[in-house]
Amino acid sequence: DIQMTQSPSTLSASVGDRVTITCRASQSFRSWLAWYQQKPGKAPNLLIYKTSILESGVPSRFSGSGSGTEFTLTISSLQPDDFATYYCQHYNSYSPWTFGQGTKVEIK
């Protein structure tokens, strides 16, 4: 199975900052990469799928890119509601869901 390594594990930033989170895969795959935001006590919320497609209703300050084994989530201007934990996920048909370890975005 593919393993996903996410970095950093914790990120301290201020409102208005540009933030980038990276996810590296143990082997190359085509586009089946998603990003989630999770707040305490809640289920994860889908932000981006197929590497770069924004889920309906997600603000445009979120974007995703990458290919092969390296993928990134970028928040162009961090807002107060964005302080949360973010996870990448590899997914595919009839395959396990593989999550990164998570990145906690904290207030600096």
Add this chain to the structure above:
Amino acid sequence: QVQLVQSGAEVKKPGASVKVSCKASGYTFTNYAMHWVRQAPGQGLEWVGWLNPGNGNTKYSQNFQGRVTITRDTSASTAYMELSSLRSEDTAVYYCAREDTQYLPDCWGQGTLVTVSS
């Protein structure tokens, strides 16, 4: 509307088993795969396994080494996740999640806290 409602919190002793249910409504249960994901306190998301409710086929994470069984009752539109030989490290919130046509979760249950403690 699509909804997944899970059974309530459980407290179990080490070595025991737990069975968590996930009742689906608002759609045809047999048409969508169901996954189970867990999250230990303060930790990340861990995939447990997957069920095809249409034919009962399953796939499990190797991390559970035969301790997990996912089943379904199609007449009740309910999926079940049973974990045996519980240890303290199994203390976690267990979620069921429906897989949509793009292989992503489009609906999550509310989560079930399983606490393993002597």
